[in-house]
Amino acid sequence: MLTQRPKGTNDLLPGQTEKWRYIENTIRQVCSEYGYQEIRTPIFEHTELFQRGVGETTDIVEKEMYTFLDKGYRSVTLRPEGTASVCRAYVENKLYAGPQPVKLYYVGPMFRYERPQAGRFRQFNQFGIEVFGSTNPAVDAEVITLAMDFYERLGLKNLEVHLNSVGCRRCRPVHKAKLQEFLRPNLDKFCPNCQGRFERNPLRMLDCKNPGCRELSAGAPTTTQCLCEECAEHFEQVKGYLEKVGVRYRVDERLVRGLDYYTKTAFEIMVEEIGAQSAICGGGRYDGLIEEIGGPATPGIGFALGMERIFSALAVQGIEIPLETKADVYLAALGEPAVQEAFKLQAQLRKLHLKVEMDYLARGLKAQLKAADRLKAKYAVILGEDELARGAATVRRMDSGDQQEVKLIDLIDFLAVNK
Numbered sequence: 392m393l394t395q396r397p398k399g400t401n402d403l404l405p406g407q408t409e410k411w412r413y414i415e416n417t418i419r420q421v422c423s424e425y426g427y428q429e430i431r432t433p434i435f436e437h438t439e440l441f442q443r444g445v446g447e448t449t450d451i452v453e454k455e456m457y458t459f460l461d462k463g464y465r466s467v468t469l470r471p472e473g474t475a476s477v478c479r480a481y482v483e484n485k486l487y488a489g490p491q492p493v494k495l496y497y498v499g500p501m502f503r504y505e506r507p508q509a510g511r512f513r514q515f516n517q518f519g520i521e522v523f524g525s526t527n528p529a530v531d532a533e534v535i536t537l538a539m540d541f542y543e544r545l546g547l548k549n550l551e552v553h554l555n556s557v558g559c560r561r562c563r564p565v566h567k568a569k570l571q572e573f574l575r576p577n578l579d580k581f582c583p584n585c586q587g588r589f590e591r592n593p594l595r596m597l598d599c600k601n602p603g604c605r606e607l608s609a610g611a612p613t614t615t616q617c618l619c620e621e622c623a624e625h626f627e628q629v630k631g632y633l634e635k636v637g638v639r640y641r642v643d644e645r646l647v648r649g650l651d652y653y654t655k656t657a658f659e660i661m662v663e664e665i666g667a668q669s670a671i672c673g674g675g676r677y678d679g680l681i682e683e684i685g686g687p688a689t690p691g692i693g694f695a696l697g698m699e700r701i702f703s704a705l706a707v708q709g710i711e712i713p714l715e716t717k718a719d720v721y722l723a724a725l726g727e728p729a730v731q732e733a734f735k736l737q738a739q740l741r742k743l744h745l746k747v748e749m750d751y752l753a754r755g756l757k758a759q760l761k762a763a764d765r766l767k768a769k770y771a772v773i774l775g776e777d778e779l780a781r782g783a784a785t786v787r788r789m790d791s792g793d794q795q796e797v798k799l800i801d802l803i804d805f806l807a808v809n810k
């Protein structure tokens with residue numbers, strides 16, 4: 392136990408953390424180009440925020456939250472997602488009073504007590520964006536485009552945008568009633584989970600993976616068939632904007648998101664090759680959420696994407712993340728006087744922002760050169776007793792093996808110029 396991490400969590404080791412940083416840098420670059428600013432909210436919130444925000448009937452709230460009483464007997468929950476927290480911060484910090492739309496992004500860990508499996512963890516990381524203050528369908532298209540642009544910069548291919556509209560407060564009850572009418576005659580044949588959803592959230596019955604239930608719900612009235620005029624027009628415009636910028640999508644009328652706050656646009660991005668957990672991104676519009684948690688009526692839309700799933704997709708598609716070099720220079724010193732000299736040189740070179748390493752294990756020359764090789768150093772600087780006596784060092788280019796002697800007084804300039 393003491394040496395085992397909790398189920399569904401990960402250690403990110405050196406070698407992996409560089410890759411994560413590369414992805415985070417790409418996120419920051421894309422967001423800055425699209426005009427999104429970073430927000431950081433607490434890792435835990437009052438439990439009620441998620442109950443109200445995510446929805447009482449969702450799997451997340453019913454089964455998956457890490458909820459506990461703090462020492463003051465307040466119920467708090469480790470955030471299972473970012474949207475509710477960002478909405479809370481928007482209201483609490485009165486961001487609605489400033490210029491709109493407010494375009495935000497976040498990167499960080501989320502917690503869900505799920506059954507761990509490939510691509511599904513209990514602590515996982517999301518990159519998400521949220522836009523507040525605009526109902527414009529162009530914003531819906533921008534949000535989807537940003538996600539696709541980000542994936543493309545990483546080199547990912549075969550991404551599929553599944554798009555749907557789940558309607559609004561006006562048209563959703565119409566759809567719900569029609570759906571219940573369609574499903575009711577066979578209700579006793581559905582799985583217990585679906586039966587439990589029939590009254591409260593029959594839409595989720597369309598999402599059931601059970602083949603029997605899927606057969607029974609085949610041909611059920613879809614949300615898009617029941618959209619009011621405003622929602623239908625909005626949906627058409629979102630599609631039009633996506634087409635203008637060449638983002639391909641597939642209308643997926645069975646697409647039901649697992650969170651209750653969505654209105655109008657709902658979407659997921661899939662990479663089929665990564666298997667069961669093929670949704671690498673999910674999002675949509677939530678025009679009632681800010682009001683639901685006590686803020687002024689404000690439209691919102693966003694997405695979140697699973698960062699661990701990016702790695703699964705990169706792996707199946709054979710894409711390598713470019714890594715920074717670990718060292719520019721390796722100082723191979725032999726004997727105490729040379730080690731002293733190397734230590735001084737190392738400090739001087741670091742002041743010039745070169746990546747420098749030296750041996751701390753008193754190894755022989757061969758082992759030190761091997762270490763230089765492992766670090767992919769551009770140069771090894773060999774400081775032996777003979778060289779030192781001549782006031783010089785041997786500089787070896789690690790890729791070609793070419794060597795030359797450089798005077799110690801010229802060495803720093805030589806390495807800085809040739810780095």
Ligand code: HAM
Binds near residue numbers: 674
């Ligand atoms: P979500 O669909 O619950 O949406 O999660 C978004 C993405 O997070 C998923 O598509 C998946 O890639 C990743 N993800 C979810 N659960 C796990 C897990 N247990 N392990 C690994 N990855 C996971 C939301 O969270 C919404 N807040 C998205 C949103 C933002 N909607 C509007 N704004």
